[in-house]
Amino acid sequence: MNPDDKTHLMLAAYLDGELSPAEAIDMELRLDGDPVLRRLRDDLAGLSRAVRPLLAEPPVPEGLSARIAQRLDEVAVVPTRREPKPWRAMAAMLLIGLLAGGALGYGLSLAGQASRSQDRVLDALYAGHLRALAAPQPFDIASSDRHVVKPWFNGRTSIAPDAPDLGPDGFALAGGRIDIVDGEKVPTLVYRRREHVISVTVVPRKEAPDVAALARREGSNVERWDAGDLTYFAVSDLNRAELRQFATIFASRTAPRP
Numbered sequence: 001m002n003p004d005d006k007t008h009l010m011l012a013a014y015l016d017g018e019l020s021p022a023e024a025i026d027m028e029l030r031l032d033g034d035p036v037l038r039r040l041r042d043d044l045a046g047l048s049r050a051v052r053p054l055l056a057e058p059p060v061p062e063g064l065s066a067r068i069a070q071r072l073d074e075v076a077v078v079p080t081r082r083e084p085k086p087w088r089a090m091a092a093m094l095l096i097g098l099l100a101g102g103a104l105g106y107g108l109s110l111a112g113q114a115s116r117s118q119d120r121v122l123d124a125l126y127a128g129h130l131r132a133l134a135a136p137q138p139f140d141i142a143s144s145d146r147h148v149v150k151p152w153f154n155g156r157t158s159i160a161p162d163a164p165d166l167g168p169d170g171f172a173l174a175g176g177r178i179d180i181v182d183g184e185k186v187p188t189l190v191y192r193r194r195e196h197v198i199s200v201t202v203v204p205r206k207e208a209p210d211v212a213a214l215a216r217r218e219g220s221n222v223e224r225w226d227a228g229d230l231t232y233f234a235v236s237d238l239n240r241a242e243l244r245q246f247a248t249i250f251a252s253r254t255a256p257r258p
Contacts, residue, residue, distance in 0.1 A: 003036065003037055003040055007037070008040075010023070010027060011027065011037070011040060011041055011044065012044060014027045014041075015041065015044055015045055015182075015183045016120070017120025017121075017123050017124065017182065019123075024123065024124070024127040025127055025130060025131040025134070028127070028128075028131060028180060029131075031180075041183070044183075045183040045184070120182050121181055121182060121203065122222075124179070124180060124181040124182060125179075125181065125199075125201055125222065125233050125235055126220060126222075126235060128179035128180070128181070128188060128199065128201065128235075129197075129199040129220060129235040129236075130220075132177060132188075132190070132197070132199060133197060137175075138174070138175075138177070138190050138197050138199070139174060139175030139176055139177045139190045140175070140176065140177040140178060141175050141176050141177070142174065142175040143173075143175050143176075144165075144167065144172060144173045144174065144175075145173075146162075146163040146164060146165050146173060149163045149173065149175060149176045149189065150162065150163045152176060153176065153178075153187045156178055156185065156187075157178060157185045157186055157187045158184075158185075159186065159187050159202050159203075159204075159230065160187070161187050161189060161200075161202040161230070161232075162253075162254045163176070163189050164250060164253035164254060166191065166246070166249055166250065166253070169249050170193060171191045171192070171193050171198065171246050171249070171250075172191060172192045172193075173189070173190075173191055174190045174191060174192045174197075175189075175190045176188060176189050176190060177190065179199075179201055181201065181203055186201055186202060186203050187201070187202050188200060188201045188202070189202075191246070193236070193238055193242060193246065196236055196237055196238040197236060197237075198234055198235070198236040198238060198243070198246060199234070199235045199236065200232055200233070200234050200250065201232070201233045201235070202230055202231070202232055202233075203230070203231055203233070204229065204230065204231070205226055205228075205229050205230055205231045219237055220235050220236060220237050221235070221236060221237070221238065221239070221240045221243050222234065222235045222243075223243050223244055223246070223247035224247075225247055225250075225251045227251065227254045232247075232250070232251070232254070234246060234247050234250070
């Protein structure tokens with residue numbers, strides 16, 4: 001069945017990270033069961049990636065401000081017998097104001113885009129974790145063997161993360177699953193600490209938000225650490241002290257990637 005206009009709008013909002021966690025979970029469930037909708041998602045995501053570099057071009061060529069300032073100096077030199085023309089000063093002030101405002105607006109726009117991108121990543125992390133908790137099992141593959149879990153991601157995601165055995169430390173490997181972050185498939189490792197589930201999602205480091213952006217949401221905590229060109233996020237309702245202990249142990253067992 002072809003998606004209607006409302007579905008198109010919801011899918012676009014999903015890819016932009018503008019849906020609530022509950023709406024994002026509902027969309028992911030629809031994507032799992034609808035191949036036509038998945039193809040539309042892939043087409044929209046590809047179009048977004050294609051146009052993003054074009055939108056990122058700086059709006060003002062380098063050196064333009066200096067050339068304008070030099071030109072203003074040249075036209076400001078007038079014969080002393082002529083009456084001064086106040087419009088020149090006014091034009092110069094207006095032009096400088098426009099340049100300064102444009103640069104400020106562009107900087108604020110980039111900052112806003114970065115903030116929205118970080119929010120999309122965090123929303124997707126929490127949505128994936130909540131969706132897993134609502135499912136019969138929080139993983140797509142159930143195994144405590146890291147030699148089974150790690151190879152399972154090959155061909156399914158572009159990242160095959162290390163899955164260290166932390167059972168002796170009290171954090172048992174339970175399996176793995178695939179989540180969607182910013183429209184891309186990413187691997188998530190699943191660990192257990194008593195009755196608590198820990199979701200460890202791995203994303204390319206350039207897409208990861210700053211630590212300062214991390215916050216407690218929906219009753220869950222999150223920890224972040226980097227390993228080479230990858231960033232790991234651990235999301236769980238486990239208390240912050242134990243989750244931080246888990247992150248420290250995991251990071252010490254994960255070899256940095258060159």
